[in-house]
Amino acid sequence: MVALVPAEAHGDERGAFLNFIEAQRAAIRRAALGLTEEQAASRPSASTLSLSGLIKHVAEVELNWLRLAQQVRNEKGRTQETWGDGFRLVEGETVPQTVEFWAGVAKETEEFVRSVPSLDDTFPLPPAPWFPKDGQVSIRWMLLHLVQEIGRHAGHADIIRESLDGKDSFTLIAAEAGA
Template sequence: MVTHVATETRGDERGALLAFLEEQRGGIRRALLGLTEEQARSRPSASELSLGGLLKHVAEVEQSWIARARQEPPAVPRDASNFHESFQPAEGETVASQLAYWERVAAGTEEFIRAAPSLDDTFPLPPDPWFPPEGRVSLRWLCLHLIRETARHAGHADIIRESLDGRTAFELVALARA
């Protein structure tokens, strides 16, 4: 678990953005506390989502956006033909292995954002139809997008976990602190 992200101090915008992102990551990690691999892969709600699948997805998405900002290829290329696989743990992928991967991704995100000359620096958006042609976004936008993406899935994780065993986010925070 990444614990080195500092909270906002004296208007440190980067620290604030990274702290908010880490807070949302924590929601997903807490949702996995105490579960078996089978429970993490199960889909107890009407959706096709599992907690293990959400974990894999958010780690891949974060890594791919940071790679895009660095103008490098993502570690796992995804397109319309295989995007669904980002939500499905593969054979041999465990919660522990995915958490370790996400921790490395998170450390890379922090290093990249902290080292950037400015949060106003931009990079090109991919040529996907939902983005404007030849669009560019700032590193600030990237941080906010990662917060939004992770928060959305942290909410999904809360619902899935409560569907599994009735544990709520409030109870899981207390369990994590114990």
């Protein structure tokens, strides 16, 4: 995987969104490349974020947005009491299992995005002060939001990984490519 999404890789608007989202997903997954479970769970800064927790969080966030767009209940939805568990692996969870779960979410996201009649189709949001005031967003808005959300956390993942062992994203891209 190169650091930039090739211009010819997407084909159309849906493909462009999906490729940019996948590039950000890959950056987060790559940040955990070669780490033990303990290293991935460590918090090398003043922040409470860990790489394994970020992987879990973005997988659950993507699933939440997908379920909102599908207008179905999110079986992995969090309550105020379990909100913190969305940022760390709990008993029995591993990085490979969490990455596999996220791969399933990514596949379902792509199938959904490719199946909707229009990226202009809208869906309602539950009332919350952090959501747009009108309570409706389009599929296009959701995809842009996923690029933003996952990209923000990809930056966090880069910083955490560099804090652990000094490996930056370009070093990890080369390692992933076998260079």
